Amino acid sequence: MAGIYSEAAEFESDIIAIRRKIHLNPELSYQEGETAALVASTLESIGVRARTGIGGNGVVGILNASSEGKCIALRADMDALPLEEMARVDFKSARRGVMHACGHDTHVAMLLGAAMLLKKHEDELRGPVKLIFQPAEEHGGRGGAGPMIGDGVMDDPKVAYVFGLHISSEYPSGSFALRSGPIMAxxxxxxxxxxxxxxxxxxxxxxxxxxxxxxxxxxxxxxxxxxxxxxxxxxxxxxxxxxxxxxxxxxxxxxxxxxxxxxxxxxxxxxxxxxxxxxxxxxxxxxxxxxxxxxMEDAYPVTVNDARATARVRTLLKKMGSFGVTDAGLIMGGEDFSRFLQKAPGTFYFLGTRNEEKGCIYPNHSSMFTVDEDVLRMGAASLAEIALNFL
Ligand SMILES: [Zn+2]
Ligand SMILES: [Zn+2]
CATH class of the missing domain: 3.30.70.360 (Alpha-Beta Plaits)
Known part of the structure; x- marks a missing residue:
């Protein structure tokens, strides 16, 4: 096997094209209908069965569904933020006052990229893999994870481990950042x-x-x-x-x-x-x-990464290629992913996108936020690597 990161080169242009399409058409929390439809049709086009309308606009794809092995879940969030995009990109938001300023467009694209990679290796998977596309992460209260869990996304087959990735301008392009134990407030x-x-x-x-x-x-x-x-x-x-x-x-x-x-x-x-x-x-x-x-009722709990799962992911990411793998600090921001981690152990890790040369220096949630798209292949490969090698 050439290594999952090299293989991901084949899908890089697809990942970037999906990301740009979503970036152009951002949707606010609880309004992710078009994004969800794009996710479902992309999954179906690569032969992955997709279920829609889970906990609102949530979509779940499943690979290797009939396997009796332990189930791993990978999650991406889909919603955008209410701010006017000021960044100078060709695929600037076509919706006034709405922008993918937290990079959730890249999360969707990277998880779809991971789906493409995993589909090629479906016979090597040791258990079912659920691909969770959740709505309303930015809501901060009811969110989207809770309603999806309520609709049974973590059951049948029961999820043994869950993983999520966030793109972040805090860390340099080409690096991952991890932390065991509490990570987000x-x-x-x-x-x-x-x-x-x-x-x-x-x-x-x-x-x-x-x-x-x-x-x-x-x-x-x-x-x-x-x-x-x-x-x-x-x-x-x-x-x-x-x-x-x-x-x-x-x-x-x-x-x-x-x-x-x-x-x-x-x-x-x-x-x-x-x-x-x-x-x-x-x-x-x-x-x-x-x-x-x-x-506000139902505020997100603290995001707590499982120590053993985090250590295992750290090892896998180091082996995957010559990337920086650093320690993440505590973050005072909150994350709806915390609710998945209350149901199954796993880890929430960061993919750096700060690149001074390309002008990717603005923080997430800034109207000037831009992403170094060269890192998307890394993110997609990392999710696929975890699904293939975690157990
Ligand atoms: Zn955000
Ligand atoms: Zn976010």
Whole structure:
């Protein structure tokens, strides 16, 4: 066997063409209908049976289905983000205000590339391989993994190991980054309504000013990280939006704050949530305002990689070719893949795409985000390599 990375050269142009097609037609969370149809038709065209409508727009392809061996699942996410693309590429988003700025277009293309490679080697697979194309990863709450799991994607045959790949401009092109144990945070969104009493801007003593009180809430919330949470514990609290008021001389009735809390442990998570609530309420009470605090339900759990599976993947990637295989740091972002990892051990790893010469220097979620397409072949080969050699 020539090696899966060399073999992947045969499919490189297909992978890039699929990626560009999806990039041109990005779809937001829960609206991935065209992408899902493209995935299903591509799978069928290479002879892989595809099931659609799993947990919404999810698609599942299965290889070597009749095998009694252990089942491995590989996952890609399909959704784009609500921002206007500013990057100068020929296949720039044709949809205003929607862009594949997190590289999920590349994830779909790489997993389809892996499917092409695996189809050629189907008789060498030691068990069934499920190819999971999930919707709504960027949603942050209900997401797409949970509904797919609810529809049985991890059962029948039961998934023994699950793997996912994310493209990232944090790491240089031509390298992989892995980490055993917790890798990505749990992202809890909150909303705080500061309920004052409006009035004339010239007479604040006759009102309860929610703008002033909200400003105090924002600064006091930072005291949670500096005064309550163990300094060696990873923790972030950010207030990211403030809304209230209509004019320079009207004190409004109400101000709404929204923000996010990122944690890595269940204890810190529940403590941070209850402190956010108590600090906001007591500041509001001390200035005479009412206060409502709510948290988005179903926030993603912490993404926890299995130590043995991660070590095994690290060895496989090193053997696959002369790529950099480095250690990933903790990431305060959240990932819906965490839910698959609650059902089966596995690992979520990164493929670097930072390339100064090609101008691929902007972070994921930037309107200028671009990808070094030369790495897509590596990503596709890595997924196929795992499926062929993990067990
Ligand atoms: Zn993202
Ligand atoms: Zn992403």
């Amino acid at each position: 749990s992202p809890d969104s909150f909303r705080i309504r500061v309920k004052g009493r409006g009035g004339h801007g010239s007479a604040p003593h006759k009102s309860v000013d929610p703008v002033f009180i909200a400003a105090n809430v924002v600064s006091s919330l930072q005291g949670i990280s500096s005064r309550f949470i163990d300094p060696v514990e990873p923790f972030v609290l950010s207030v990211c939006s403030i809304h209230g008021g209509t004019k320079d001389n009207i004190i409004p009735d109400e101000v709404t704050l929204e923000g996010t809390i990122r944690t890595f442990s269940a204890r810190t998570r529940s403590r941070a949530k209850s402190l956010t609530s108590s600090v906001a309420k007591s500041i509001c009470r001390s200035f005479g305002a009412g206060c409502e605090v709510s948290f």
